[in-house]
Amino acid sequence: ISCSTSEPQGFCAVGYESDCGLSSEKILIKGGTVVNAHRKEVADVYIEDGIVVSVRPNIKVGDHVKIIDATGKYVMPGGIDPHTHLEMEFMGTVTIDDFFTGQAAALAGGTTMHIDFVIPVNGNLSAGFESYMNKAKKAVMDYGFHMAITKWDEGVSKDMELMVNEHGINSFKFFMAYKGSLMIRDELLLQGLQKCKSLGAIAMVHAENGDAVAEGQKRMIDLGITGPEGHALSRPPVLEGEATARAIRLANFVNTPLYVVHVMSIDAMEEIAKARKAGQRVIGEPVASGLILDDSWLWHPDYTTAAKYVMSPPIRTSGHDKALQAALSTGVLQLVGTDHCAFNSTQKALGSEDFRKIPNGVNGIEERMHLIWDKMVESGQMTVTDYVRVTSTECAKVFNIYPRKGAILEGSDADIIILNPNASFKIAAASHHSRSDTNVYEGTKGKGKVEVTISQGRVVYEDGKLKVTPGSGRYIRMPPFGYLFDGIEKADAAYFASLNAPIQRTKSAA
Ligand SMILES: C[C@@H](CNC(N)=O)C(=O)O
Ligand SMILES: [Zn+2]
Numbered sequence: 001i002s003c004s005t006s007e008p009q010g011f012c013a014v015g016y017e018s019d020c021g022l023s024s025e026k027i028l029i030k031g032g033t034v035v036n037a038h039r040k041e042v043a044d045v046y047i048e049d050g051i052v053v054s055v056r057p058n059i060k061v062g063d064h065v066k067i068i069d070a071t072g073k074y075v076m077p078g079g080i081d082p083h084t085h086l087e088m089e090f091m092g093t094v095t096i097d098d099f100f101t102g103q104a105a106a107l108a109g110g111t112t113m114h115i116d117f118v119i120p121v122n123g124n125l126s127a128g129f130e131s132y133m134n135k136a137k138k139a140v141m142d143y144g145f146h147m148a149i150t151k152w153d154e155g156v157s158k159d160m161e162l163m164v165n166e167h168g169i170n171s172f173k174f175f176m177a178y179k180g181s182l183m184i185r186d187e188l189l190l191q192g193l194q195k196c197k198s199l200g201a202i203a204m205v206h207a208e209n210g211d212a213v214a215e216g217q218k219r220m221i222d223l224g225i226t227g228p229e230g231h232a233l234s235r236p237p238v239l240e241g242e243a244t245a246r247a248i249r250l251a252n253f254v255n256t257p258l259y260v261v262h263v264m265s266i267d268a269m270e271e272i273a274k275a276r277k278a279g280q281r282v283i284g285e286p287v288a289s290g291l292i293l294d295d296s297w298l299w300h301p302d303y304t305t306a307a308k309y310v311m312s313p314p315i316r317t318s319g320h321d322k323a324l325q326a327a328l329s330t331g332v333l334q335l336v337g338t339d340h341c342a343f344n345s346t347q348k349a350l351g352s353e354d355f356r357k358i359p360n361g362v363n364g365i366e367e368r369m370h371l372i373w374d375k376m377v378e379s380g381q382m383t384v385t386d387y388v389r390v391t392s393t394e395c396a397k398v399f400n401i402y403p404r405k406g407a408i409l410e411g412s413d414a415d416i417i418i419l420n421p422n423a424s425f426k427i428a429a430a431s432h433h434s435r436s437d438t439n440v441y442e443g444t445k446g447k448g449k450v451e452v453t454i455s456q457g458r459v460v461y462e463d464g465k466l467k468v469t470p471g472s473g474r475y476i477r478m479p480p481f482g483y484l485f486d487g488i489e490k491a492d493a494a495y496f497a498s499l500n501a502p503i504q505r506t507k508s509a510a
């Protein structure tokens with residue numbers, strides 16, 4: 001594959017070429033089954049200048065139009081991954097995939113947008129935003145940002161307003177774990193929830209009790225358990241359930257929507273189910289690893305194999321995965337992320353003497369669409385329209401960029417995938433597009449294969465080849481006050497009215 005000089009850092013990423021001559025293609029996708037979250041239909045899709053122009057049967061076009069025959073295949077909105085960490089400094093190293101390789105991997109796997117987490121620089125949000133906009137200069141597809149809040153003061157509170165009003169950020173993540181690094185305590189969480197509410201921004205939590213995790217880690221080390229299995233044993237589901245319940249209750253007390261990221265256990269899922277049944281606006285996001293894997297790998301005798309499965313909250317024992325699948329297929333959990341936070345085997349070896357030093361995170365940004373198709377649709381647990389909802393549409397709705405994203409409707413961005421249900425996929429580090437030398441889904445095979453990916457109206461993946469251009473990715477601003485905020489003020493008004501009802505009290509006799 002020819003390496004054009006425009007590739008950043010001079011490296012040559014084998015398997016794809018970047019062509020500079022970006023033509024705004026005219027594309028007609030013929031005869032496919034077009035699937036949106038609300039319906040599926042056999043129809044053609046005509047794309048011009050990066051936008052979906054029409055969706056109906058038997059579209060006639062002139063010449064200079066690229067025709068793609070999608071007969072017998074599904075034409076769906078490209079996946080949107082709500083949870084990734086590209087080029088993130090963490091635990092003394094930096095995630096191995098950056099905005100070029102991570103996004104190339106995403107496109108090869110049928111994901112056409114992701115929302116990454118900006119980590120403030122020494123707690124400074126603006127510095128963090130600038131740093132991530134820099135990282136994203138090599139982007140090859142559209143992306144958005146959440147912002148992590150790792151400390152609290154007047155400056156942070158002011159900066160949150162700036163992020164929402166100036167920079168198109170509408171979600172803030174609070175880590176209740178990672179004591180001594182990213183963790184914040186309830187007092188800050190409460191302030192953060194109230195600030196998010198006032199800004200119409202979604203509060204997101206990493207829900208584990210960080211103090212108890214630290215105790216659990218000490219317990220394992222004192223017992224001489226220093227291997228990757230110690231990671232799972234040190235932070236059991238009960239610690240995820242406790243923090244999930246606490247965050248849910250505090251969000252209830254503030255009366256603001258809550259988004260629980262990487263729901264990994266039955267304990268956390270059931271807290272979310274209970275809150276939703278009571279009418280509270282809580283979004284639960286399982287991730288591919290928690291839906292597909294179990295933690296037996298952490299006991300694998302080979303350290304490199306075991307360490308690659310270390311993430312937080314931990315991948316749980318067999319059974320949690322099935323329960324999370326059922327929760328996803330029935331709407332108890334609403335959308336699937338990956339938490340792509342990849343480290344190669346050399347980086348994972350940082351913890352070979354002490355599991356507390358193993359960089360936490362697994363891959364997923366390339367595998368999500370295939371794994372969820374095979375595990376949920378091919379298995380009969382989920383309809384194709386629900387597949388589109390959980391992999392793309394719900395994310396666009398929650399983060400207020402629907403129907404520009406997450407739909408194949410006239411006027412939507414032309415971010416589209418064509419999936420062949422009769423083809424199959426096989427996952428291997430040798431053929432994936434991540435820079436990592438390991439893959440937690442190594443050897444996994446399944447039915448359903450994304451054969452074409454169209455991003456911004458251009459074919460960027462076809463016949464197993466990527467045609468991506470660093471710098472062509474766009475930052476997508478996400479406005480505040482998405483649908484989760486509809487009606488919140490009415491509930492508040494009723495609440496405050498109930499408080500101000502005058503109480504006629506007789507004077508006490510004394
Ligand atoms: C740091 C980041 C990714 N790592 C992980 N989940 O283990 C997260 O906690 O979401
Ligand atoms: Zn190259």
Ligand SMILES: [Zn+2]
Nearest residue numbers: 206261262312
């Ligand atoms: Zn997390």
Ligand SMILES: [Zn+2]
Nearest residue numbers: 083085339341
């Ligand atoms: Zn994460």
